[in-house]
Every structure is written in C-alpha cells, then in structure tokens.
Amino acid sequence: MATRDLASMPKRDVYRILSSLVIPRPIAWITSVDDAGRVNLAPFSAFMGIFGPPMLAVSLGRRQDGSLKDTHRNLRERGEAVVHLADRPLLEALHASAEEVAPEISEVARLGLATLPSLRVAPPRLAEVPVALECRLNQELELGPATTLILLDVLVAHAADRIYDESLDCADASRWQPLARLASVAGPNYGVLGETLRLETPRLP
Numbered sequence: 001m002a003t004r005d006l007a008s009m010p011k012r013d014v015y016r017i018l019s020s021l022v023i024p025r026p027i028a029w030i031t032s033v034d035d036a037g038r039v040n041l042a043p044f045s046a047f048m049g050i051f052g053p054p055m056l057a058v059s060l061g062r063r064q065d066g067s068l069k070d071t072h073r074n075l076r077e078r079g080e081a082v083v084h085l086a087d088r089p090l091l092e093a094l095h096a097s098a099e100e101v102a103p104e105i106s107e108v109a110r111l112g113l114a115t116l117p118s119l120r121v122a123p124p125r126l127a128e129v130p131v132a133l134e135c136r137l138n139q140e141l142e143l144g145p146a147t148t149l150i151l152l153d154v155l156v157a158h159a160a161d162r163i164y165d166e167s168l169d170c171a172d173a174s175r176w177q178p179l180a181r182l183a184s185v186a187g188p189n190y191g192v193l194g195e196t197l198r199l200e201t202p203r204l205p
Ligand SMILES: Cc1cc2nc3c(=O)[nH]c(=O)nc-3n(C[C@H](O)[C@H](O)[C@H](O)COP(=O)(O)O)c2cc1C
Pocket: 027, 040, 041, 042, 043, 044, 045, 046, 047, 059, 060, 061, 062, 068, 069, 070, 071, 072, 094, 095, 097, 098, 099, 100, 101, 181
C-alpha cells in the first residue's frame, strides 16, 4: 500500500497523485465567447454535475504566468458557456483544444469544428458533439491563489438523437462512448466508457 500525507507535500506532487486516483473523470468541453464574439474551446476534467438544482461545477486553474485562462476570463466577462460531453470520435480534437493559444485564435476554427447557435446563451454549441449543456455563471468560489471553482446553472440540455431514448426521455449510455480523463503521468491518460451494466435500486425487505 502506497500511503502519502498530502498535507505536507508540494502542490505539484499533490496534483499528480490525486488526479491519478480520482478516475475516471468526465470531461467538460467548454465553448465561451470573448467581448469581440470570438469563440474559445477548452477541456476541463475537474468537473462534476449537481443535478438538483441543475448545476455543474468546474475547477479552473491559472496559467503558468498567473493569468486567467481564456474560458475563465470569458465566463467572468460574459457569464455564459456551453459545456459539452464528447465521445470517442472527438477525442483527438478535444485533446488538441487544450493547447494554450493566443486569445484571438479560436480553437473551434483551428480544429475545423462546425457549430450551431445556442438557444439561450451567446456561445455556440459544437454540432458533432452528442451532449451540449447551455449554462449561465452562478458564482465563483476562490479555492486558494490559483484555483477557482466555477458553479454554472444549466439552462438548456441538447442530446443527439442517436443517444436519446425518446420513450424514457433521457439519454441511454449504451448508445455512445463518453470520454473520461485518467491519470496524466502514469499509464493511459484517457478512457472510453467500456463495460456497462444495469442493477436495480436495492430495496429493504
Ligand atoms: C483532458 C484535459 C483536462 C483538463 N482539465 C483541466 C481542469 O480541470 N482545470 C484546468 O484549469 N485545466 C484543465 N486542463 C487544461 C486546460 O484545458 C488548458 O489550460 C487550456 O489551455 C485552457 O484553455 P483556455 O485558456 O482557452 O480556457 C485540462 C486539459 C486536458 C487535456
């Protein structure tokens, strides 16, 4: 058993260890727009859904030089974003969109991704991604000098017909291959949903 006292370790080591243990993580692939209307795209895996109220939480770090990431700055300035959940065919594009580029360069245009207008927010949604959640900024929680937890209200949910079960009015996990982030140093750094099964909710006799 490897046991590490995280409280006494340097930040970098803590990140490496903890992000290799808390897996698999869903990946929020986020479009946002700046004041000039330019579309930004980036992936974030410190991410979770909060389903009642309908919210999402995403933890955004700072760039090496301490400045805000484009997604963070756009959310602060415009208060809106679309959070996508991608599947296997989009893995390479998702990964490439993490590259740090100048704010005037749009990752969406660079990667040749098609977009569609959103219903309730300014950032467009990605046409080929099976799930898109239109969101508005609820609040920011500062978690130390270099990390901010962003809470988003989900206003509109879009799911591709191919993954949606109309009779049950929700998506069916067996119809797509959602991506997951794994440890970034040792072993594979991405996963694709593999074996799936269904258990009924246990009930006390
Ligand atoms: C799969 C994956 C997950 C990531 N998760 C996070 C995260 O949770 N928080 C974060 O701050 N950066 C995360 N990053 C790094 C950002 O994507 C990266 O800093 C990106 O350049 C930010 O883009 P932006 O400046 O356009 O917002 C992740 C990168 C990858 C490839």
